[in-house]
Amino acid sequence: MIQMFHVSKIYPKEVVAVSDITLHIQRGEFVFLSGPSGAGKTTLLRLIFRDELPTSGQILVNGRNVVRLRESKLPALRRSIGVIFQDFKLLMDRTVYDNLHLVARVLGVPEAVSRRKIGRLLKEVGLLQKADEIPYKLSGGEQQRVAIARALMSDPAILLADEPTGNLDPDLALDVMRLLVEVNIRGTTVVVATHNRRLVSEMGQRALILKQGRLMEETH
């Protein structure tokens, strides 16, 4: 589903974010991307949904070469990938409902369908009662779950989560992880970037360890 071949990303002033990464993530897999802060996890995720282009190397996502993807094909790629951002990227001046609705509008989903879908997703993440709240007034865990629901709006084949448990207490973190596993069970390939090694070992899933931009080890 996701393949990288000798991928490097070097930012201006010779800042090496990731270096010579080769990896293969199967369809339907659940994979952790682990490592300390600054190891290049976020960069690696951004390379997958082409928010960044690699300096060298090739990336295949769902059979498409992301590096050589034409601008006009970019929306189709992004629609097949749900992303949960580290900073959530929720619009703080709109309701939870409207935050999800924005995606429906971009996708051109008819009103009735989108209403049903938003209802279902909010129910899944346990926030149906908070649909009309402003995210600003929600707790960190709730905001995280809004971000998850939004990432699932497009029924993505791939779900990328950047530090989804970053600032949650351990119980809430496990709740969120359970939610992601459920999504995975329904067939979505899930990649979770986290610096929390304990969480990785507790979950017992495949983990790719990054250190200073290099892939160090794989644990299962």
Place this chain on the structure above:
Amino acid sequence: MFWERLRHLLDETLLNFRRGGWGVVASIGAITVAFLVTGTFLLLTLNLGTVVAQWAEDFQVIVFLSDAITPEQVTLLRKRLEGELAVREVTYVSREEALADFRRQIRGQESLLEGLKTNPLPASFQLRIQKQYQTATALGQLAVSLRRMEGVEDVLYGQEWVDRLISLVQVMKILGIVIGAVLGIASLFIVANTIRLAVYARAQEIEIMRLVGASRSYIQIPLILDGTLQGGLGAALALGMLYVLFRATLWQLGASAPLIFSGAELGRFLEVEYRMGIVGIGALLGAVGSLVAVRRFLRA
């Protein structure tokens, strides 16, 4: 799908418009001012042009006759005038006709003439001139020879100042184009800036839209429509104000100087083609301005 898209387009455009607040007001205002100034020049130039053309056509040389002239002399003079190469048409206006014409011109203010015991106006020949003789020098020569004829009191010809008016119209035209261009470019920047602010204000939303798979045009088109709307609205507003100003000026002129500015035929507002053109150019300026702003922001 199509309707969803269309609805999105309208929603987004109006949303940008509402959120723009004072920026949008300032932007529309700037375009209005630019078009008001340019439109004033256009209106003046066009009207003056028509008036000058009319004058050049109608009243070219007037030969005033002395009061002592006999009917035989009039007939003779007429023959001689008709024999002139430069003259296309000769019309005799008797003293009585001249007074009647004058009365007609000052309709409503005939009381001005009440004190007159005798008719002060002379009889005249009004000459229309062949096209090829319609120059200041040719008419000057003609006037000199006409003045020598018997029974001629004076010769009046307006060519010199018709020429001057024509060059004034030219100058105004050029001035109008220059000022229009400068103000047009200025308002282009203002629209670009307004749209840029709108884009910045919505930067996060636009980023999210991009990340969840919105195409470039999906994001750009509402913003460009927004600029187009601002430009068109500003130009339309200017047109409305120009019309009000125009009417007020005509009314004012009509009241203060009825002899010169009698009747409505003197002042004509911009034709439909011009009006549509102005709104179109305004919309185009807005579109280009917002395109510049949006392009720069979404280059990544």
